[in-house]
Amino acid sequence: MKHVLFAVALCVFQSAVGLAEEPARPNVVFILADDLGWADTTLYGHTKFYNTPNLERLAKRGMTFTHAYSASPLCSPTRSAILTGLSPARTGITTPNCHLPQVVLKATPGVSAPPSAKSVQPEPVTRLKTDYPTLAKSLKAVGYATGHFGKWHLGHEPYSPRVHGFDVDVPHHPGPGPAGSYVAPWKFKDFDHDPDVPQQHIEDRMAKEATAWIEQHKDKPFFLNYWMFSVHAPFDAKRALIEKHRGRVNPKDPQRSPTYAAMVESMDDAVGTLLDTLDRLKLADNTIIVFTSDNGGNMYSVVDGTVPTSNTPLRGGKATMFEGGTRVPCVVCWPGVVEPNTKSDVPLQSEDYYPTLLDGLGIPPAKGQQFDGMSVLPVLKGEKFADRPLFQYFPHSPPVPDWLPPSVSVHRGDWKLIRIFHGGDKESHRYLLYDLRKDLGETKNLADERQELVRELDSLIEDFLHRTKTVRPIPNTDFDAANYRPEDIGKPKARDQRPAPKKASDRNDPGAIPGLKGWKARGCGVRIEEGVAIVQGTSAAPFFGFAPGTLDGEAKLVVRMRGGSGKGWIEWLTGSDVKSARKSEAFAAEAQTWTERELKIPAQRGESGILRLHLPADGKLVEIDWIELNTQNGKKRWDF
Template sequence: MLRFCLLLMACASVPWTVAAQRPPNVVFILADDLGWSDTTLYGTTSLYRTPHIKRLAKRGMTFTRAYSSSPLCSPTRASILTGLSPARHGITTPRCHLPQVILAATATKTAAPQNKSTIPDSVSRLKTDYYTLGEAFHDAGYATGHFGKWHLGPEPYSPLQHGFDIDVPHWHGPGPAGSYVAPWKFKDFDHDPDVPDQHLEDRMATEAVAFLEQHQDKPFFLNYWMFSVHAPFDAKQALIEKYRSQVDPDNPQRCPTYAAMIESMDDAVGTLIDTLDRLKLSDNTIIVFASDNGGNMYNRVEGETPTSNAPLRGGKATMYEGGVRGPCCVIWPGQVKSDSRSDEIIQSSDFYPTLVEISKLTLPQQIPFDGVSIVPALQGGRLERDAIFTYFPHNPAVPDWLPPSVSVHRGDWKLIRIFHGGKTDQHRWKLFNLKSDIGETQNLAAKHPALVQELDALIESHLVQTQAVRPLANPNFDPTKHHPEREGIAFNRQAKPAKQTAQRTAGWLPSKDCSLAKKSGQLVVTSTGNDPYLSFNFPKPLETGSFKLNLTLTSNARGDAQLFWGERGADRPFFRERSKTFPIKNDGKPHQYTILMETQADLTAIRLDPSRGPGTIRIESIELKDQTDELIYRWPLK
């Protein structure tokens, strides 16, 4: 609900027990695409190592139900800086790096015929008429610095126009320029010349340390918004090899590159903690650690998705819990109990009013907030709020996608409204009880119609109050081209516990549209159509060069076959530029095929798409040779 932060907030009766003579410093650490199960805060990972985040959490309160304002980055970032819902500020997609400047969201009248609703045009810049969190601290006399990712617009919409004295590396793109490991491609930001393979997060932490040292004698607001762990997917090679030996193929979190990225991110957190301790600033510094959205489930790294958000369903860009629930801890020395936890529901838009209250900032005007101060929760109490809302009127083609939607969380219940997703342009709903069904597997909307109506009324009130630009019913909708059965099927297998995930057969992992089995010395692929494929990660990368994949294959499924391959350092290993299409004889008889590959970097994985239609494909032999015909790898099928 809409809240107002008045000048009276400056007189809030917040007791101080430390450094009363000086306002508290604030460090806001925002990770990019860091999922709820990507840290050791919740006992959901056995691969990733985040000792510094754990160390940070022990100094304050960990929130088990912390939600981003959006399942994508730019909308959440705008909500942190304004305290407003994406439904109100209008940034609902991460398009702020694109050239077109859009300052007001607008409705669209039509959409593609397979869609039941239209998709509004998102705002593409954080307007400078907002009085942002950065400006609030700057005007209160704080030294303000933004380090890392921004993605809310280039000049004249950069951090320098939103209250920050400095902005490093002053980059408006959606991720790091080029890579994480130097050399980078930033316009005016180079790696240290004496560290040729420097990691970007190491360098960013060094820059942040210099800021802390320079301003240790006055209050500061350090906005450390990490590039990690967003694509492109690369990391220190030594760390990748370290985790490669620790990967459990039956664990849905099995990407060594992503695990290495997590460690470098965590190291940067440790650098900041150590610096605050060394400068004797920790006792008067408030620290917020959060993520801008859920873990990435739709890119591919070495043949695998980067991570798994299990036991949550879905991931980045989805409306399910895996897309919006993330790690969060808040440190408030002298006020928040050390190593404490809270199950209160909080959201990104809450941080602005919270920090205003804690820091006793005097605001020059009435500031409307959609978020609330979470000080009562930080002090061990309950929050007085009706609900939180997530507005995402888009339908990106990702695992567990949904059409344009809005959701409400109230207590244990979550309702998703799918705009015009029902019959005759009516909405459609998904209702989940998160206490008993954290994986959102059972839609209870039909069993609780009165509750659906009650929660949907809250959604409607939120949309009215925020003056949201909504999706409209699509007049061009063609029911013959609509595929509602595809909703939510891409991630279901990975959302289950590890023992229920898709199993590898002869080292190959099937896609959702096929199954694998070894029978009579053959690898049998049973395809349901759509996008069947099987992928394989090599135990160790194979040195750059020419390769030949030889296979004997029998098929009665229609469509040509395609071979993709992954190369070290690629953010999308199975990309069309690294693929070969070859015709298949679908006559039910065995035929031999040879596919040539030329790699520009070490070969890490391959993917075989044997057909496009339903049917059975039997692979009698499959082997990889180099350009001299020397055998490199033969898959055991017997």
């Protein structure tokens, strides 16, 4: 009997010891900034204008990576890579088009290209398929509470975070940026600002929501996926912060936008809110934190009369295959694994986070699951790590500064090779080779001098494309050398000259812009983001045009808009003679606030004509929320 009691007691003791030796898995907080460039933080010593004290605070707790790369120079491909550990080359998500209505789940070869292009871009995927294992699904399967906060941009329902492993999704918004603006009121479908904070900043609200969720789940492991809206367009911020930084502008500094500086500060403040919460709840010592960005800084939009930011000393920025497009800030804080306040120059990429977290948390991959990334846990532990190549696939050519035709790249050690698909003679590829240790700005192409190295690195690219079963660009059979202008590569085109898919009814109308709902843009570039038409004049007389039919003489146009600083007016044309057009009184634009402009249309009873809404021709962005036409017969409204 004594032996039985002893055995039972020993079993109980061993069980207790075993339980004591198995602490709860650490929490995971993944913070992803949007469009935050490598030089946009104080982590690397390349900015004197932006302030990021909370990122420095995080860096003192963890490891800062000097050579962290996004999977793509654009956002949605990188987001898919973080969640799946798979390259965009494999998933087919290669552009940020996941908010568009078309559902495309498989990449296919492209059909056509203009005669000036040597290759045809493939047709990309528009949704993250729900059958992929994701980081959220893996953590949820072992008992983690999972919450997604902020931007998603991987698909509408039924492809939202809720079907990709997240219990909670706030604000459950599928679009590419904050709905309307950063400062409330917003235009989210079912999410509004706090009633007592009428001009609340979206990151303040997101951090508040995330804090409340952490408090709710503090007693069990949680995975907080905070994908910030900041610092993506539209470019606006707290007025007080804009004015604060306006007084600090140095005209000689390439980073000189006070609005962007204010956006960076609000982003950093949100990071500080999360750190404060973890400290207050005594969770910091048991929480892994990853901070990074989805691509490089935006160097082609316009804000405050300049570009939003500069990625100097890197070349290029968002939407380019140069370092400025894909090298991003990164800090990993992992108590008990990472030595605080350390740095690593080991390259890592978006595809690595998922397998690294599974490895460090002791969670096996799903049966048959594959990764294009790999665990960098040895790096986090300060151990040696074998050099391996990193790949980035971007088969598109958006017309931004330093753009390239459809390309793929490989990093190995200090060397970087870019293959431009079919960019050479007779459908051969063209190559750019850079020694990043000696030439961080990618100014000297060494491909001709180091042809053997080019062949060696290109064989790695070929193996990568074969392994990931990539749908590649194909030679353009309509290519016409007479239309080819290689000197234009890397030079942005005017916004209103950008090629865009058109409806059959619009093919003969170069001013028809998808999303403008019948309005035609002239002398300006237009893009639709979150229900707002963002307009930038490219001529001395930018305007929107529309043919409303016969008017009864008692008509007016109401426009909700902001931006610009010049004058606008209504023009009514009843014939071919533009000089005889009747004009309304001019109105002054207001840059900072949404204003409803009520404009009388100078039409006479029974007239048919063309209505033109002339916009300020100062080159500054003008945002139009909606347009409403009021007549005696009723009203018509266009919500973009």
